[in-house]
Amino acid sequence: MPTPDHIIASQPASRGAKRLQLAPLALCAPLLLLLLALLVWPLAHLLQQSLLLSEAPASGLTLHNFREIVLVPRYRDALLWSLELSLAVAAGSTLICLAPAWLFTRYSFPGKRLMRGILTLPMTFAGMIVGFLMIILLGRAGFIPQLLERLTGQPLLSGAGYRFPGLILAYLYFEIPRATLTLESALAKLDARLEQAARSLGANHRQVFFWVVLPVIRPALISTFAVTFSVSLGSFGVLLVLSLRHFSLLPLEIFTQYLAPPTDQGLASAMSLALLVVAFGTGYGLRRLARRMEGARA
């Protein structure tokens, strides 16, 4: 049984500790409320909507909408195309952007800041803008086809922007900044003395790259791949502008499903969640893998 003295003695300390706990929570409260209202609550609604039949919401929870994505060829193809395109773009941009990232971290030369600035420009371009840039560059009245026609007299590459390679080029366009910056911050942490040691032991450039640099930067490559993959998977602006025939992507299917009647809310919700699971799951898994590899090395 605590005496009154104990209570008096312990009170100031415990109240002080309590205040320390409450003040930061109070500072975070507006942010937490916003997150609850804008993220948690809406996602819960989306999940509920995806588990109900649009025609008969009262008939109880069902996985019908999710089954539909896999069974209806149109949606299945859109999902597969999305995966393929994102894989190609993520792999491509990770490999290509190694060059600028390496250049910016290992060498100093005049104009470096400007070059870095230019490469990061497309960061805030919506996919749609990049789609338009592709039309300008490689569309039917595009700059490059017209230039080539002038030079050779033949309509070369006309409308190339509307085909699959054009789509990949467009996606690479807006992944360049992300891939370069992610790789750059990883390469900056890499100890250049490792390479020097290998060089002094007689390894040539290729050996240094494949046996010293590559194993060390593998986690960075994986996390860059993860970032670019998730971003590509969710993007549909390019296709919205280019509108390729006989070709679709999952986010575009959601978009049209929602805007063009008759809308199937349940199906659109299920597709949105499928997209979220694939994009977030892959990104999260790969980032964890990268972190584990980094941990194993250290």
Next chain:
Amino acid sequence: MPSKTGFVFCLTLTLILMAVILLPLLVVVLGSCVNASWLGLSSDLWSGSRHDIFDFSAFSYLFQNYGDWALFSLELALGCVAICLLVAVPAGYALARHPFPGSVLVEELVLLPLSLPGITLSMALLAAYGELRGPLLVLGGHLLYTIPFMLRVVTATLRSFDVGRLESAARSLGASFSQRLFMVILPNLRHAMMVGSLLVFAVSWGEFNVSFLLNRGRPQTFPAVLYDTYTNQSIQISSAATTIFLAIVIPAVIAIQWLGGREAADLEQGA
């Protein structure tokens, strides 16, 4: 010593990438105001029937027809900046300086939207608040994607130097909380708040995926002007709209780069 062949190889590839990025931008900016035939482009798709070298008619057309859309987008971006400052700066201070059980989770939750597809989040917002579809919901969507940037810049700054010591030094000298807030904490955060505001502004100005679905009727955000002109107008008008977009976003990106290269890396995950 890094190798010379490696340098030449990386430089060549980087220059090619730069050309790929700059060439279409150059064509768009020139195409918006220079007569297409003077650029060596012969197509009725490109421009009207004017024969002057410079032709700014597309810009006046855009200002007349879409001026209110651009204004709406600017207001929205500034609103996001204001709310982010009010909500994310105090929270960032608490998370960085006085972590509490679960504070790591809060931080992860704030950053979560950056790795979720925009279309999923807009569908979720519509599922929960479908009847609110309009400017208010657009603001909500933008906040989801802009708060993470402000929070990251603020927490990174607070963790990179010892505010704690500065603060307790001020306290030992008799400074009250409000004095410490206005004379120690906020001045040290000024730079971070500036970079954060620019990031928030640029992200909100360029956002399309969320805004388009969440909005209804007029006015739409500026990227929706782009969508409208791309699908309904001539290439010249589309180019002019794109040029206006770039004229706002490029200075913002340059300012971010100029103010702090490190914080600019924070853009890396934004969609």
